[in-house]
Amino acid sequence: MKKILFFVIVISLSLNGYGQEEFKTKFKPIPAKNSKIKEVIPPKVISPKITPPEVVKAPVSDFVNPEDIFLNSNLYKKEANTKGIFYRRNQFLGSFKTKSFTSTIRYRDAAFVDGDKIRVYLNDKIIEPEIALDGEFKGFKIALVDGINKIDFEALNEGFASPNTAEFQVYDDKGIAISASQWNVGTGYKATIILMKE
Template sequence: MMSQYFSFKGQVLILGLMLGTLSTAYSQEEFGGKFKVVKAAPIKKEVKVKEVKEKDVKVSKADFNKIKSYVISDIGENKYEVPKKEETDPEKLAKRDQDLGVVKTASGTAKVRYRDAAYVDGDKVRVYLNYVIVEPEVLLNGETQGFDITLQKGVNRIDFEAINEGYAAPNTAEFKIYDDKGTVISSNQWNIAQGFKATIIVEKE
């Protein structure tokens, strides 16, 4: 009985091995020369840009116009200029006309007084009143000197022109202007190279 069992079991095992061998052979014959590994190619998709028109926007006409107003259609040329650094070189500053400002007064007359601002080195000036020469040549020294003027209503322009620069450039002087009561209404200095002018305006109210 036991031998019959093992004999039956052996037959089933042999039959299974035979079926497996036949299946493998058939599969190799079926797919052996035809099976290939295929790599998927990348999908390229063209992106189309569509212009947005009024009819494509699901908003009111008023809102659409408001949206368009935020779009800059034409950008003009950039004409911005970087501000130049203020000149600080005393020699270059002297080679230009100097504005000494505007002073207002109700006085009928004025006394203009000036002297050399540094040590006396031979500075000479020419003085104009309303473009007319009133002092053709003044040698500046350590003592105060000057002239009196009758003020006209409105603008009274006084120019000091440097005839030379003395022994030490530039032409330097300090000046004061007094009203008819002896009060100082302007006090300043000029530092100008030869040929340039320092100007102050006395405006009579």
């Protein structure tokens, strides 16, 4: 048994002597390459030149009396004097002068998209019979006649949440905003804006 043990020790020592050099304790690290750290300069951000549309500061009220508009009970539903409910009435959105030949009207649901629907009139004639309001702006273009152009937005319903709410924008033919506002009306009531073409 001693001979076998001696034989194993001798063989292991001889194998260790012929082992690979990488197992030696002398370790030479590879030196790091001397590289200059370049400062990274971010590219210049060039913002596009976008000028916001000019909005008319105040509506012109010398050519239309808002109270006279809603007197015709054939065209406008009478105000319901219900305590605490402010939207059961017609809403005047202002009157504006323009020299534009056409006007673009854009609209969307101003609050929660709840299925609000509207009908649009131009000078008491239906130009859009039924429009469902959603979160994205939709629109149409109208040709303005000389003089008064009365645009009515009639609430066909109030959706899931009362009242019928919408945000609208009116632009002239050069893309300049004439008006931007919101309406809050009940079913059957109208929000009215007047454009006076000079």
